[in-house]
Ligand SMILES: NC(=O)c1ccc[n+]([C@@H]2O[C@H](COP(=O)([O-])OP(=O)(O)OC[C@H]3O[C@@H](n4cnc5c(N)ncnc54)[C@H](O)[C@@H]3O)[C@@H](O)[C@H]2O)c1
């Protein structure tokens with residue numbers, strides 16, 4: 553039995569590939585390396601460089617590696633970029649996921665885990681947000697992912713395929729053992745950008761919007777540590793292999809931090825008082841989004857091990873230092 557990890561050369565997929573090989577699973581990664589890195593794939597996993605929408609290639613990989621489960625991470629993920637290039641996002645995230653799903657069904661793969669996102673909810677009035685909250689995505693990125701959830705739901709009804717769609721909130725931090733982390737140099741994620749700024753790689757950190765209806769005017773997010781998230785996928789895989797029913801679950805800790813609070817933590821943990829600039833709002837950002845996080849614990853027995861913002865920030869900093877060392881050595 554082999555798990556096919558699409559997007560396994562990327563940030564979260566790479567942590568999943570690592571978690572799988574750490575527990576002795578056979579892993580094949582399929583990645584087009586558009587934002588991923590071949591060196592991020594654990595050496596015990598096989599890397600196939602290619603596109604997840606390429607049905608002939610995917611069918612061959614499934615056959616040759618006797619794939620029994622697909623963990624589908626491959627996507628374009630930048631919210632403002634999706635506002636500027638919606639059709640590119642619908643092609644990569646929705647149309648190619650359709651192809652992947654069809655190949656899975658035709659090839660007899662029965663277990664599918666999908667990287668969905670809190671961005672499917674959009675602006676919400678209820679806080680925290682439960683899975684049944686009406687979906688109102690504010691960006692093409694969020695819509696591209698919601699459409700894939702719908703395809704999964706329909707395909708699960710029509711075919712012999714069960715799935716777990718995990719709606720991640722804001723993923724951050726790095727492998728606690730320091731083996732991998734978030735490596736995209738142009739990443740837009742707050743904690744990554746704050747770590748780069750603390751290390752002097754960026755002149756200042758911009759706060760996008762300080763006039764939101766939140767406790768300090770900046771946006772509130774639920775930051776989940778990346779290996780905790782990978783472990784949730786392992787539990788989802790075990791659930792499906794046990795014959796468990798299809799599920800759609802939030803992945804977050806159920807607690808929100810504002811942008812300004814995250815900056816304070818980064819300043820304290822790094823010991824640097826880096827420059828911060830107050831800037832206008834960024835397109836497509838909801839004011840606050842925090843997970844109602846009990847269903848995943850009940851359904852999968854998931855118990856987070858790294859629910860600690862100081863620790864998450866310290867891991868992000870350590871990984872950024874590691875990347876700087878790599879760049880100097882190259
Ligand atoms: N980072 C977050 O905070 C976050 C939050 C919610 C959901 N997600 C979801 O998690 C998944 C992984 O995100 P990430 O942060 O690791 O991003 P990432 O950019 O690091 O990883 C995505 C990977 O997919 C690959 N890829 C993209 N399109 C492909 C294609 N057509 N064929 C093959 N490979 C392709 C890229 O090369 C990259 O390695 C995505 O589906 C994203 O929507 C991420």
Ligand SMILES: O=c1ccn([C@@H]2O[C@H](COP(=O)(O)OP(=O)(O)O[C@H]3O[C@H](CO)[C@@H](O)[C@H](O)[C@H]3O)[C@@H](O)[C@H]2O)c(=O)[nH]1
Pocket residue numbers: 629630631669670671720721722723740741742743745757758759760761771772773811834837841
């Ligand atoms: O330099 C920065 C970067 C971000 N932010 C703010 O920080 C918050 C978090 O932003 P970011 O880290 O970019 O994450 P989100 O836009 O919330 O989106 C992430 O989290 C979503 C789930 O909530 C995922 O779907 C997306 O893929 C992922 O990018 C937002 O209010 C941003 O405006 C800043 O103020 N300055």
